[in-house]
Amino acid sequence: MSRPITVVGTGTGAPVPARATTGADLVVGGRRHLDAVNLPEGVARIVLGPLAPALDAIGTYVADERRVVVLASGDPGFFGIVRALAERFGADRLEVVPGVSSVAAAFARLGLTWEDAVVVSAHGRDPRTAVQLCRAYPKVAVLTGPGAGPAELGAALARTSPGRMLVVASALGDPAHERVERVTPAEAAARDWGPAVSVVLCLDEARAHGPVRTLAGPARRPAGWALDEGDFAHRDSMITKFEVRALALARLGPRPGDLVWDVGSGSGSVAVECARLGAAVSAVEKTADGVGRIRANAAAHEVDVHVVHGSAPDVLGELDDPDAVFVGGGGRELPAVVGACARRARRTVVVAMAALDRVPAARAALTGAGFDVEGVLLQSSRLAPLPGDVTRLAATNPVFLLWGSRTPFPEEGVAQ
Numbered sequence: 001m002s003r004p005i006t007v008v009g010t011g012t013g014a015p016v017p018a019r020a021t022t023g024a025d026l027v028v029g030g031r032r033h034l035d036a037v038n039l040p041e042g043v044a045r046i047v048l049g050p051l052a053p054a055l056d057a058i059g060t061y062v063a064d065e066r067r068v069v070v071l072a073s074g075d076p077g078f079f080g081i082v083r084a085l086a087e088r089f090g091a092d093r094l095e096v097v098p099g100v101s102s103v104a105a106a107f108a109r110l111g112l113t114w115e116d117a118v119v120v121s122a123h124g125r126d127p128r129t130a131v132q133l134c135r136a137y138p139k140v141a142v143l144t145g146p147g148a149g150p151a152e153l154g155a156a157l158a159r160t161s162p163g164r165m166l167v168v169a170s171a172l173g174d175p176a177h178e179r180v181e182r183v184t185p186a187e188a189a190a191r192d193w194g195p196a197v198s199v200v201l202c203l204d205e206a207r208a209h210g211p212v213r214t215l216a217g218p219a220r221r222p223a224g225w226a227l228d229e230g231d232f233a234h235r236d237s238m239i240t241k242f243e244v245r246a247l248a249l250a251r252l253g254p255r256p257g258d259l260v261w262d263v264g265s266g267s268g269s270v271a272v273e274c275a276r277l278g279a280a281v282s283a284v285e286k287t288a289d290g291v292g293r294i295r296a297n298a299a300a301h302e303v304d305v306h307v308v309h310g311s312a313p314d315v316l317g318e319l320d321d322p323d324a325v326f327v328g329g330g331g332r333e334l335p336a337v338v339g340a341c342a343r344r345a346r347r348t349v350v351v352a353m354a355a356l357d358r359v360p361a362a363r364a365a366l367t368g369a370g371f372d373v374e375g376v377l378l379q380s381s382r383l384a385p386l387p388g389d390v391t392r393l394a395a396t397n398p399v400f401l402l403w404g405s406r407t408p409f410p411e412e413g414v415a416q
Contacts, residue, residue: 006024006095008070009076023067024067025061027043028054074102114141118137118140121145126148128156130148134202135259136281139210144200149193158189159318166202226243247401254281257278259279262326264286267293267294284310288309313337322346327341335364338366348405372405377399380395
């Protein structure tokens with residue numbers, strides 16, 4: 001079958017071989033790619049800018065059965081131009097010659113394996129997804145773009161994950177200009193990096209060298225959730241029971257790229273469970289001993305949780321907007337806390353309450369913020385042994401669970 005379009009990856013590996021453009025009627029690529037090859041006279045060239053006009057021109061050549069060569073950076077099938085070409089002309093009309101991706105090249109410069117890395121594109125996308133992944137995982141590669149470069153990533157991470165190390169790789173594959181620099185988030189935020197950045201790696205250096213793996217991607221998702229209360233340090237049974245936690249997690253829907261708030265976190269059981277499922281988490285707790293327990297539980301379960309010591313709603317202004325919020329406990333300030341969370345949440349707010357008197361005000365706070373509200377009263381009885389090898393049912397305290405939801409924001413793509 002004829003394949004009239006050849007896509008050649010370049011920029012981070014070997015130069016484009018001369019034979020790659022032999023017989024081409026049209027060569028399309030960035031200016032630096034076109035300047036790096038010697039084209040015979042009579043071969044048309046298009047410098048890539050807006051993609052739509054280039055695709056239209058390629059379509060004209062293909063319709064006339066003329067050969068087109070597209071030069072791209074790295075591996076053009078990895079967050080690259082192959083997707084647009086295949087959607088427009090069909091994958092069976094493409095011959096793809098991959099180069100070394102900027103992600104592979106950057107990890108190679110550090111001598112790090114990357115089968116356990118998360119890879120996310122912030123190019124032309126809201127950078128918040130990349131930021132949350134950098135917070136949640138120890139090894140992340142971010143493909144950057146205008147408005148979502150090292151400075152923006154650094155500014156966001158300096159507030160919540162100042163211990164991360166950012167590796168900024170610029171002009172990869174260009175011997176005269178290539179740079180690979182290690183900086184803290186604060187240092188990255190303070191610089192103007194220019195347009196030459198190829199990729200940014202975000203590393204928790206203590207965990208950058210993971211165990212031997214047989215499956216690529218970040219660490220496996222947990223086999224289960226709604227862990228037993230005994231899996232967490234807590235005070236006087238002041239912990240969200242696993243039956244309540246199971247439904248709360250189902251309604252929160254924590255996933256990679258999300259930011260979840262756990263407000264009134266207590267032991268941090270909800271925060272830890274959300275982090276185990278891949279979300280970035282900020283846990284708000286007003287007591288000093290509670291802050292210590294949350295940090296200890298996060299460390300015991302080997303997840304990152306950003307812990308904020310203070311009272312809601314006062315400290316919520318310091319936090320980035322969440323995708324989902326869990327509000328536990330509850331006092332007279334509960335309606336104000338729920339209202340403040342609901343005004344900021346992008347997708348859902350879940351509220352757990354033991355007191356019947358708090359339910360109407362919490363519901364009103366959610367509906368007042370434009371949420372569709374549902375709820376249940378959870379009453380459970382657990383099997384408990386009695387003397388004589390018999391079993392009884394031991395009732396747990398009933399809990400009201402309310403949740404408000406609205407149409408979610410569009411999801412960002414994450415490669416793993």
